[in-house]
Amino acid sequence: MNDLVIVLTYYSPYVSGLTNVARDVAEGLAARGWRVCVVASKHEPSLPTNEVINGVRVVRAPVLAKVGKGTVGVNLTRMAIREMRRSRVANLHLPLIEASLLTRLAPIPVVSTYHCDVSLPPGMVNVAQREAVDRSSRGGLKRSTATVVTSEDYARESRLWPEIAPHMVAIPPPCIPVEPAEPVYRRGDGFHVGFLGRIVEEKGVEHLVDAFLALGDPDARLLIGGDHSRIAGGSVVDRVRAHIGHDPRVELLGFIPDERLGEFYASIDAFALPSVNAFEAFGIVQVVGMLAGVPAVVSDLPGVRLPVERTGFGRIVPPSDVPALTGALAELRDDPPDATRGRAAATEAFSVESVLDAYEAVFTKAAG
Structure with missing residues (x-):
């Protein structure tokens, strides 16, 4: 018997903001x-079909x-429904192509966590995939007991705001926080800027490179x-x-495992999150940096800002505005x-315990 079943497309060891939220809530509870x-x-x-990770x-x-950023398979719905029958409440992490069907078949109350709208490159196949995911998300949200969003600021700008609004609960x-560590990535005494995340279109990393140079x-x-190297939907690392060219001042570090994040944040003086569109909904990495004492430069986007x-700990700049980003870094x-x-x-604003308290309250209320 489960108290809670969480359903999503990609789970640990895959790394993304959505995956990390689901993992941290699961392991925290x-x-x-x-x-x-x-x-x-x-x-x-x-990957194993069944395992226990940190009590989950x-x-x-x-x-x-795999199609674009999603996966195709009939077993996810079947296995999710089987686990729902053994559970008190379900938590779906959207976007999720199975959301509409799962909420229609669910034998228990469902709480949906809506992370962000789907962002895909132009093209007929991608447009069709985005519309299919949006349609499924709309159906899932309409049948959810509650919809958790990272911020009302982002939710109001979402394509799915009409479906989010009726049962919205904002929980960051x-x-x-990372453990204090040695600045092993630091290269001298100069000003060090850091970025951490998937090297994908919506992150705007090339604008950060131009601004830094x-x-x-x-x-x-x-x-x-x-x-x-293992990014759903593909990377823009090339x-x-x-944009980097042969400048030795810019270093691509590759994937940094959790146990070395403290070393990364200890090595930088400012963190940059130069996202270019509203499909970035929050940016956990900037808050982790703040908790390590590192100010952030972020794009003026709903949720991200x-x-x-x-906190007042950083600067906000227009997205894709390289001169403004350069100026903020200089400040x-x-x-x-x-x-x-x-x-x-x-x-004070983003403690883990307060977040878990809020999720626990939503799930408990939904389960009756």
């Missing part, structure tokens, strides 16, 4: 004594094919961490490399904000 099961796709054939039972459904994602600071360094607005280099005050503000 399991640590509080909840019996939690996760049903996800077996996105890598080598994980069940993976075989994949027939859990942002787990425009600083004209020979001692500065740009450290870009993030996976670009584009980023073209919220942590800097709430943080020449007049850095108080790290102790910024860390305290981030801790």
